[in-house]
Amino acid sequence: MTDINPDDKDVSEHVRISRRKFLGSSAILAGAATTGAAAALLTPAAQASTGNSSATVELGELDEYYGFWSGGHQGEVRILGIPSMRELMRIPVFNVDSATGWGLTDESKEVLGENAPLNGDCHHPHMSMVDGRYDGKYVFINDKANNRVARIRCDIMKTDKITKIPHVQAIHGLRVQKVPYTKYVFANAEFRIPHPNDGRDIDSPENYRTMFSALDAESMDVAWQVIVDGNLDNTDCDYTGKYAYSTSYNSEGGVDLVGTMRDERDHLVVFNIKRIEAAIKAGKFTTLPGSDVPIVDGRKGSKLTSYIPVPKNPHGINTAPDGRYAIANGKLSPTATVIDLHKLDDLFAGKIKPRDTVAAEVELGLGPLHTAFDGRGNAYTTLFIDSQICKWDIEKAIQAYNGKKVNYIKQKLDVMYQPGHNHSTMGETRDADGKWLISLCKFSKDRFLNCGPLHPENDQLIDISGDEMKLVHDGPAFAEPHDCMMVHRSKVHPRKIYKRDDPSFATTVARAKKDGVILEQDNKIIRDGKKVRVYMTSIAPTYGMNEFRVKQGDQVTVIVTNLDQIEDVTHGFCLVDHGVGMEISPQQTASITFTADRVGVHWYYCNWFCHALHMEMRGRMLVEKA
Numbered sequence: 001m002t003d004i005n006p007d008d009k010d011v012s013e014h015v016r017i018s019r020r021k022f023l024g025s026s027a028i029l030a031g032a033a034t035t036g037a038a039a040a041l042l043t044p045a046a047q048a049s050t051g052n053s054s055a056t057v058e059l060g061e062l063d064e065y066y067g068f069w070s071g072g073h074q075g076e077v078r079i080l081g082i083p084s085m086r087e088l089m090r091i092p093v094f095n096v097d098s099a100t101g102w103g104l105t106d107e108s109k110e111v112l113g114e115n116a117p118l119n120g121d122c123h124h125p126h127m128s129m130v131d132g133r134y135d136g137k138y139v140f141i142n143d144k145a146n147n148r149v150a151r152i153r154c155d156i157m158k159t160d161k162i163t164k165i166p167h168v169q170a171i172h173g174l175r176v177q178k179v180p181y182t183k184y185v186f187a188n189a190e191f192r193i194p195h196p197n198d199g200r201d202i203d204s205p206e207n208y209r210t211m212f213s214a215l216d217a218e219s220m221d222v223a224w225q226v227i228v229d230g231n232l233d234n235t236d237c238d239y240t241g242k243y244a245y246s247t248s249y250n251s252e253g254g255v256d257l258v259g260t261m262r263d264e265r266d267h268l269v270v271f272n273i274k275r276i277e278a279a280i281k282a283g284k285f286t287t288l289p290g291s292d293v294p295i296v297d298g299r300k301g302s303k304l305t306s307y308i309p310v311p312k313n314p315h316g317i318n319t320a321p322d323g324r325y326a327i328a329n330g331k332l333s334p335t336a337t338v339i340d341l342h343k344l345d346d347l348f349a350g351k352i353k354p355r356d357t358v359a360a361e362v363e364l365g366l367g368p369l370h371t372a373f374d375g376r377g378n379a380y381t382t383l384f385i386d387s388q389i390c391k392w393d394i395e396k397a398i399q400a401y402n403g404k405k406v407n408y409i410k411q412k413l414d415v416m417y418q419p420g421h422n423h424s425t426m427g428e429t430r431d432a433d434g435k436w437l438i439s440l441c442k443f444s445k446d447r448f449l450n451c452g453p454l455h456p457e458n459d460q461l462i463d464i465s466g467d468e469m470k471l472v473h474d475g476p477a478f479a480e481p482h483d484c485m486m487v488h489r490s491k492v493h494p495r496k497i498y499k500r501d502d503p504s505f506a507t508t509v510a511r512a513k514k515d516g517v518i519l520e521q522d523n524k525i526i527r528d529g530k531k532v533r534v535y536m537t538s539i540a541p542t543y544g545m546n547e548f549r550v551k552q553g554d555q556v557t558v559i560v561t562n563l564d565q566i567e568d569v570t571h572g573f574c575l576v577d578h579g580v581g582m583e584i585s586p587q588q589t590a591s592i593t594f595t596a597d598r599v600g601v602h603w604y605y606c607n608w609f610c611h612a613l614h615m616e617m618r619g620r621m622l623v624e625k626a
Helices: 019-023 026-032 036-042 106-112 273-281 341-348 394-401 503-514
Strands: 065-070 076-082 086-092 126-130 133-143 148-153 158-164 169-176 184-191 210-216 222-228 231-237 243-249 265-272 295-297 305-311 317-319 325-329 335-340 358-363 368-373 378-383 388-393 409-414 419-424 436-441 457-463 470-477 484-488 524-528 531-539 547-551 554-562 571-575 580-584 589-596 600-605 618-624
Touching: 086 158, 106 158, 106 503, 106 589, 126 169, 126 484, 133 169, 133 484, 148 169, 158 503, 169 243, 184 243, 210 231, 210 243, 222 273, 231 317, 243 317, 243 325, 265 273, 265 341, 273 295, 305 335, 305 341, 305 358, 317 368, 325 368, 325 378, 335 341, 335 368, 335 394, 358 394, 378 419, 388 394, 388 419, 419 484, 436 484, 503 554, 503 589, 547 554, 554 571, 554 580, 571 589, 580 589
Parallel strands: 169 231, 222 295, 368 419, 531 554, 547 618
Antiparallel strands: 065 076, 065 484, 076 086, 126 133, 133 148, 148 158, 169 184, 184 210, 184 231, 210 222, 231 243, 243 265, 265 305, 317 325, 325 335, 335 358, 368 378, 378 388, 388 409, 419 436, 436 457, 457 470, 524 531, 554 589, 571 580, 571 600, 600 618
């Protein structure tokens, strides 16, 4: 724990108490639990309401914010209500989900791609913006394990596009262009590889490079890529639309731990978007085998980029809501570097040197990883090794860096334990409101009932609306939920039922038209040799077809259209013992394809509770010998 001057009255009393000393002995803790002091120390995690904000959501009331959580190794995105911390929904992305049929249905396979691996490592969910404010249209998420970026439509909360990024390995940092709108989604590739990676340079690490990629947010095509030095980590962009920037470690070009730790400084790589676009328009780019994506050279010395030296293996990079500063977090240095974004124009004009953009470099504690903002001039930085959130004043930090004797650290709050990402409500936008902060802690240890050697991680909700941070909630989370973002509910407008012309099942609709089927009313079988298409409707509590016959070995596609118009009457189609199951929400059409490989009677049923006679909503597939 970082030492604090005991005479500093600006620092809260509980900052000076070591959690490790307090929790170091269960016997001491048990003996102290009856005292007022111990009870006071245990209070924050149990409180439902502190400061000026209430974490209590009364019966019949709605949460104020949507929280979009990365599902980590589950390959999904989770929606939480803030401040209740209730999990509301899971959106399958890179995974198979038996509840909805994602990865099983024809529509989801079209999005995933036939040969796409159905595992993922989701890290960074971010919502599209207009003029630096969330627009509620899309959420984007990366898959580090398979070099993919996915897009979720927020009107139906379903994944509608997945793009494989060429020429890279390990898509990690991801952010959206803030201004004037989300034209691009920026994605970092972390690991250095040869280009092309065709075996010719596998033993020549000096020829390894990585890339910064920009995707067109609407088409989800890769618009361009930039070759860079070092390993890219996290990324963000400014509020002018001119610049994006990424932390970069391993400036040494090493391929092992020792080789990546030699130098005292690494870099923040700044990308000049207009110059990159101009270079591509002028034809000053190359391509690599396997794609026609234009690639420009952004290595050191390029006029398209600038490399700002910052301390030791920097990790997170976060832009303050006022657009003036970005904070690069040191990770292996106890410091955060404040970059003055207003100086980037002069930097690219050659008027100043890269380090002249540094407004401050100040010590916060051990292991700074990520910084969030409250819109009131305060920054909140996770200290991984200290297991703390550090609240500090940006302007005072700049004053201290320039020699003025001023205390810029306002408070340090213990969290349990080793926090990675943190996010404040609306904190990545101009609308940062300073109400809530989430600390996503990498270890939970003693926080929850033991369920075996694999422990959950711990999401902690912190009230930042008052002068002091106050912890109000502990919540276990499974499978490395790496990051999150929180948006006010006024920005998000999901549909209650599908529109019949929804593009998510447009391919299925086109196939039905070709078969001469009116999905909204027909229940019929189309036989095309060994391919059989079974069209049926559903209205609670019946399917439009109680049975259908096929031959053994037929490839069967079942297409169901839910004609119910009541928002909570979702149906399912589950065929027993065939690995077939899918969700069909009101007014949705969904389809699934399988092989009828066994003769006999096979029942199908509605696997989403829909009606008092839900159990009776079923039918038979009768499979005859071929």
